[in-house]
Amino acid sequence: MKFTNVPGLEQLKTKLIQSVDGGKLPHAQLFLGQQGSGKLLLAFALTQYLYCTNKQPKDSCGECSSCRKISAHTHPDVHYSYPVINPGTSTKKPISTDFIEQWRLINKERIFFNIADWVSLTAKDESKQPNIYREETRSIISKLSLKPYEGEAKTLIIWMPEYLKTESNVLLKLIEEPPQKTYFILVAEDSDELLTTITSRTQLIKIPRYTEEDTANYLKEKYNLEHQKATQIGYLSEGDFRQATELVESVEDNFGSLFREWMVACYTNNLIKCYEIADHITKQGRLQSQLFLTNGLSILRESLLYKMVDNYTIKAEKEQQDFIKKFSITLNATCIEKSYEQINEVIYHIKRNANGKLALFHLSLNLRYNFVRK
Numbered sequence: 573m574k575f576t577n578v579p580g581l582e583q584l585k586t587k588l589i590q591s592v593d594g595g596k597l598p599h600a601q602l603f604l605g606q607q608g609s610g611k612l613l614l615a616f617a618l619t620q621y622l623y624c625t626n627k628q629p630k631d632s633c634g635e636c637s638s639c640r641k642i643s644a645h646t647h648p649d650v651h652y653s654y655p656v657i658n659p660g661t662s663t664k665k666p667i668s669t670d671f672i673e674q675w676r677l678i679n680k681e682r683i684f685f686n687i688a689d690w691v692s693l694t695a696k697d698e699s700k701q702p703n704i705y706r707e708e709t710r711s712i713i714s715k716l717s718l719k720p721y722e723g724e725a726k727t728l729i730i731w732m733p734e735y736l737k738t739e740s741n742v743l744l745k746l747i748e749e750p751p752q753k754t755y756f757i758l759v760a761e762d763s764d765e766l767l768t769t770i771t772s773r774t775q776l777i778k779i780p781r782y783t784e785e786d787t788a789n790y791l792k793e794k795y796n797l798e799h800q801k802a803t804q805i806g807y808l809s810e811g812d813f814r815q816a817t818e819l820v821e822s823v824e825d826n827f828g829s830l831f832r833e834w835m836v837a838c839y840t841n842n843l844i845k846c847y848e849i850a851d852h853i854t855k856q857g858r859l860q861s862q863l864f865l866t867n868g869l870s871i872l873r874e875s876l877l878y879k880m881v882d883n884y885t886i887k888a889e890k891e892q893q894d895f896i897k898k899f900s901i902t903l904n905a906t907c908i909e910k911s912y913e914q915i916n917e918v919i920y921h922i923k924r925n926a927n928g929k930l931a932l933f934h935l936s937l938n939l940r941y942n943f944v945r946k
């Protein structure tokens with residue numbers, strides 16, 4: 573992973589590059605950031621830069637043998653520790669390298685993932701608690717006591733050190749008094765769950781959450797998403813790229829057609845249908861409900877523009893365009909404005925834990941009166 577491939581976080585990148593260039597990289601750092609922040613990617617980019625044999629002014633080259641091995645998580649001097657699930661099939665507890673193939677896979681495919689994603693990939697029984705066992709700390713110690721194979725230094729990236737418990741004392745001692753040329757990068761989400769012995773022995777680097785703009789830009793680039801949708805998801809996902817990518821990938825393609833059905837139900841006073849739709853949407857969860865409504869807002873906006881601007885080209889898929897043309901006949905500017913406000917208000921309430929089904933149904937009752945009837 574090159575620094576340029578890590579979205580945003582420009583100031584931090586500069587700071588880390590400078591500390592490597594100046595030979596002042598702390599031997600133990602704690603990258604702390606919420607789920608879906610760039611903390612793990614940044615740890616990878618930093619490690620790659622550290623080992624790159626052909627450093628560019630502000631990044632690793634991405635092409636030398638070290639860079640390629642680190643990208644593929646196969647560099648013999650770079651180790652990874654993460655919580656694992658004990659399958660219980662043998663008396664020996666598992667260690668991280670037992671799951672290295674899955675680790676490579678998830679970092680390639682998902683990029684932004686959380687502990688639940690990791691557990692569902694690696695465990696047969698997802699109800700089991702992941703752990704960083706004593707066996708893992710022993711394995712780390714033996715790995716780190718060896719001489720580096722290729723570079724001058726050894727690095728250990730510990731993802732989710734929240735799962736290190738007091739039985740990891742030996743490891744903590746090692747972090748405190750590391751072997752020469754050994755770097756520890758701990759990548760954590762929740763400082764409350766960390767042993768104080770960890771926080772006191774590492775240099776804290778806070779990874780800020782992504783901004784709405786960062787998120788929208790990332791989605792536009794990664795999924796070729798149109799601006800409006802990217803902005804909506806940016807707003808809803810609150811700087812959590814995992815959430816944002818989930819939303820994009822799971823957004824129902826039929827949100828558009830469902831909105832059409834809903835509007836027809838409102839227009840024709842079909843309250844049973846309105847209720848069914850409210851029920852269906854709410855069952856998808858809070859974020860999906862908000863997304864459904866913000867998607868509706870963009871349909872309203874396009875309808876308004878189509879109505880007001882001569883020769884306006886509607887920004888929507890073909891099927892949606894035909895609906896917007898017909899829909900705009902049933903509305904005037906005041907109606908649209910009113911509907912817009914009412915929908916926005918419901919989005920606000922759903923965000924703050926209101927009963928989504930009731931809020932949506934109530935919204936249907938209100939929207940019924942906003943149509944122009946001839």
Ligand SMILES: [Zn+2]
Nearest residue numbers: 624633636639
């Ligand atoms: Zn390189």
